[in-house]
Amino acid sequence: MKKIKMAGAALVLACALPAQAGAILGGSALLDASGHAQLERWLGQGTFDLSNVFTRDGDDTSADFHAATDGRGPTFTLMQVTNDAGQSFLVGGFNPQGWSSTDGWHNTPSDAYRTGFIFNMTEPAVYRQVLSDYVLPSQGERQTFNGIDYGPTFGTGHDLYVNASLKAAFSWQVTYGNPLDSGLSIIDRSLGGQLVQVDALEVFTLSPIPEPATYAMLLGGLALLGGAARRSIVIK
Structure with a gap:
């Protein structure tokens, strides 16, 4: 369940990124x-x-x-x-x-x-x-x-x-x-x-507005956090 929540949170954040700059x-x-x-x-x-x-x-x-x-x-x-x-x-x-x-x-x-x-x-x-x-x-x-x-x-x-x-x-x-x-x-x-x-x-x-590369780094960081969370769950 925790894995699903983590993935869901990353997906929601990705969808929240602005589709068009310069509002x-x-x-x-x-x-x-x-x-x-x-x-x-x-x-x-x-x-x-x-x-x-x-x-x-x-x-x-x-x-x-x-x-x-x-x-x-x-x-x-x-x-x-x-x-x-x-x-x-x-x-x-x-x-x-x-x-x-x-x-x-x-x-x-x-x-x-x-x-x-x-x-x-x-x-x-x-x-x-x-x-x-x-x-x-x-x-x-x-x-x-x-x-x-x-x-x-x-x-x-x-x-x-x-x-x-x-x-x-x-x-x-x-x-x-x-x-x-x-x-x-x-x-x-x-x-x-x-x-x-x-x-x-x-x-x-x-x-x-952050450049797309900044978003990629943000999502990459979230993926690492997700991996760390999963490892923590397995160890527990």
């Missing part, structure tokens, strides 16, 4: 499976689940954004924006350090920590922090700005900024992307950081 928990009006896969490729750290921890409602402000996201670890921010020409874009950024309402600048003096990036999924295009081997080593240092009156804000430019009402944004490249493109917007490539309307905004935390 979007809590849903999203902005991100589908292909967009999720694109974020995984840009991050380059394998597959992960996303959990929607903040979706802007009509009256939400930067204080609501921080209440939902501060101290939650790395996040993806996505926003649908519309410029004066009526063009719509899906843009956002990856914040490796997590948000805070009091920290001010999150600086990254070392290249090892310059792992943030901003992106335009409509293009698609990704803009990573400028590394320290550039003629001005500090250009890519300021990863995010963290203040109660700021929505999600990336870079010195600001490279991607959302205001306190969470209803307007602009982009002025400095910290992210090609330094020769300083002053351009990652949204519509206009010059001068023109304000755009934020139509929707969502923030997601990440939960890495």
Whole structure:
């Protein structure tokens, strides 16, 4: 009987392993499976689940954004924006350090920590922090700005900024992307950081999913435990 229970437990666990990686928990009006896969490729750290921890409602402000996201670890921010020409874009950024309402600048003096990036999924295009081997080593240092009156804000430019009402944004490249493109917007490539309307905004935390090899090791370990249990039963 004990043998059957052990085998049954291993079978149940095997069936419980996720059949498909990369779930979007809590849903999203902005991100589908292909967009999720694109974020995984840009991050380059394998597959992960996303959990929607903040979706802007009509009256939400930067204080609501921080209440939902501060101290939650790395996040993806996505926003649908519309410029004066009526063009719509899906843009956002990856914040490796997590948000805070009091920290001010999150600086990254070392290249090892310059792992943030901003992106335009409509293009698609990704803009990573400028590394320290550039003629001005500090250009890519300021990863995010963290203040109660700021929505999600990336870079010195600001490279991607959302205001306190969470209803307007602009982009002025400095910290992210090609330094020769300083002053351009990652949204519509206009010059001068023109304000755009934020139509929707969502923030997601990440939960890495173990690779299949990890599952194989787990099941192999269970098999060894099962064998040890059987031997123990025989000895008794």
